[in-house]
Amino acid sequence: MNVREPAPGVLHFEEDYRVYCTLVRGQDAAILWDTGQGRLDLKDWMDARVTTPYRVMNSHGHADHIGGNRRFDRVYAPRPDWPLLEAYSNLTDRRPPAYDILPLEAGQVYDLGGLTARVVDLTGHTAGSLGLLLEERRLLLAGDGLNPTLLLLGQEAAPLSFLRRTLEEVRALPFDEYLSSHSPRPIPKAMVDVHLAHLDCLRLEAPSHPGPYGPRVCRSQYKAAGLRSVLWIDRRLDDRENAL
Numbered sequence: 431m432n433v434r435e436p437a438p439g440v441l442h443f444e445e446d447y448r449v450y451c452t453l454v455r456g457q458d459a460a461i462l463w464d465t466g467q468g469r470l471d472l473k474d475w476m477d478a479r480v481t482t483p484y485r486v487m488n489s490h491g492h493a494d495h496i497g498g499n500r501r502f503d504r505v506y507a508p509r510p511d512w513p514l515l516e517a518y519s520n521l522t523d524r525r526p527p528a529y530d531i532l533p534l535e536a537g538q539v540y541d542l543g544g545l546t547a548r549v550v551d552l553t554g555h556t557a558g559s560l561g562l563l564l565e566e567r568r569l570l571l572a573g574d575g576l577n578p579t580l581l582l583l584g585q586e587a588a589p590l591s592f593l594r595r596t597l598e599e600v601r602a603l604p605f606d607e608y609l610s611s612h613s614p615r616p617i618p619k620a621m622v623d624v625h626l627a628h629l630d631c632l633r634l635e636a637p638s639h640p641g642p643y644g645p646r647v648c649r650s651q652y653k654a655a656g657l658r659s660v661l662w663i664d665r666r667l668d669d670r671e672n673a674l
C-alpha cells in the first residue's frame with residue numbers, strides 16, 4: 431500500500447487506486463478522515479495502528495469517500511450530505527446505513543493531544559464538503575473540496591458563488607499545504623489563489639461530443655504560478671449573473 435507521512439502524526443494512504451484517506455494520530459485520540467471505496471478492511475487497518483480512541487469522519491458524501499463506513503459503529507459526516515450516505519447504503523446493502531451517522535460541522539474542534547483538528551467549511555464540490563485543519567502542522571485535509579481538477583456536478587454540488595466564498599475564506603486560514611483525496615502528495619496553498627484567479631476569468635466551453643460528465647457539464651482551465659486549475663461545472667450551477 432502507498433502510505434506517506436507528510437507531517438508528524440499524519441498518514442496519507444491509498445485505500446484504492448488514486449483514492450486516499452488520512453489517519454491523524456495525537457497522543458490521546460485519533461481521526462480517520464474518509465473511508466475510501468471500501469475495498470480495504472479499514473477497521474482491521476486502524477486496529478493495527480491506533481491504540482487510542484478514534485473518530486471516523488467523512489469529508490463529504492461521495493461514494494469513494496464513504497465506502498468503508500459500514501465497517502464502523504458510528505461515523506461523523508456533514509449533514510447536507512447525509513442523503514448521499516443513505517442513498518449509497520440503499521444501493522449497496524439495500525437497507526439504511528448499518529452505522530450511526532453523527533453531525534460533523536464547521537467550527538468543531540478536536541484536541542487529539544498535542545494536535546488540534548478544526549473542522550472548516552469547504553462548500554462547493556458538494557453542499558456539505560468540509561475540511562480538517564491540523565493547526566500545529568499548518569496542514570489542511572481538504573477531501574475533494576480544493577482538488578486541482580475541481581468538480582461541481584450533480585444535485586449535490588453548490589453554485590459557483592458558494593465556491594468563491596469558500597475559496598476566499600480558505601485563503602485566510604493558517605496553513606501552508608493541503609492534502610487532497612486524489613493526490614499522494616501535499617499541494618501548496620497557492621493552488622487556492624489560482625482557483626480564485628480562475629473564477630475571475632472563467633471560460634466555460636461546452637464539451638465536444640458529450641463530455642465525460644454529460645452534455646450539461648462545461649470545462650474551463652487556467653494556468654498560473656506553475657499550477658493548473660481545471661473546473662468542470664454543471665451549467666445549472668453557474669449563478670454568476672445572479673451573484674452580481
Ligand SMILES: [Zn+2]
Nearest residue numbers: 490492555574
Ligand atoms: Zn467527491
